[in-house]
Structure formats: C-alpha cells, structure tokens
Ligand SMILES: [Zn+2]
C-alpha cells in the first residue's frame with residue numbers, strides 16, 4: 001500500500017491538487033479494502049474508524065484514485081457503482097449473484113482466447129473488455 005499511496009500523492013501533486021489529510025485517509029481506507037466496494041460502504045468504513053469525511057470529497061477522491069490507475073469503477077447490474085483496486089491486481093472477470101450480490105472473481109485463459117478470436121474475426125480493435133456473468137451462487141440455490 002505504501003507504493004500505492006506514493007502514486008496517489010504524486011498524482012495529486014501532478015494534477016495540481018492538494019495532498020490533504022482527508023484525501024489520504026480516504027485513499028488509505030480504500031487501499032486496505034479487498035473486493036468491490038461502494039462509496040457508501042467506504043464511507044461507513046471510515047466512520048467506523050472515527051474518520052469524518054464529506055461525501056463529495058469521498059467521491060472526488062475515488063475519481064482521483066481511478067485517474068491515477070489505482071482503482072477501477074465498475075457498474076454491475078444492481079446500479080450502484082463499485083470500486084476495486086487495480087494496482088497489482090491481476091486481470092479478471094466477475095460472476096455476480098443476483099440474489100445476495102456476492103461477486104466472485106475468476107480468470108479464464110479460454111475466455112481471453114475466445115475474445116481474441118472474436119476481435120480478429122470482426123477486424124475489431126478492442127480498447128477495453130469485461131466479462132460479467134449473472135446468476136445465483138451456491139448458497140442462494142440451497
Ligand atoms: Zn448469492
């Protein structure tokens with residue numbers, strides 16, 4: 001996380017923003033989170049640890065984390081944006097349970113290959129890609 005915080009601070013300075021304690025606290029809370037978190041969940045996490053931050057600052061800071069390549073914003077079917085760490089995080093796809101909202105990460109070289117074939121077949125230059133599969137997890141089926 002030290003390296004990520006450095007990148008964050010450098011990005012703030014580079015883009016003419018101030019390195020404030022509030023932004024650092026938000027970045028720390030986010031960077032110590034695994035998985036896929038909503039802005040509200042992050043706000044609650046900060047509140048639980050006694051850090052008071054404004055919602056607007058939280059959203060702006062999450063946007064800066066995305067800009068800096070440290071986070072990625074994902075929109076699953078539920079409609080609420082979720083953020084996940086990007087730095088040092090292997091490329092992966094998601095299985096999303098439509099009942100409990102659980103998100104499972106998976107990697108499949110086969111899916112990667114199929115996508116390459118589809119791009120080639122359609123002479124398509126892809127700049128981003130994502131696979132999300134929706135269904136019910138094991139617990140929700142029982
Ligand atoms: Zn489920």
Ligand SMILES: [Zn+2]
Pocket residue numbers: 035036084092093094105
């Ligand atoms: Zn993920």
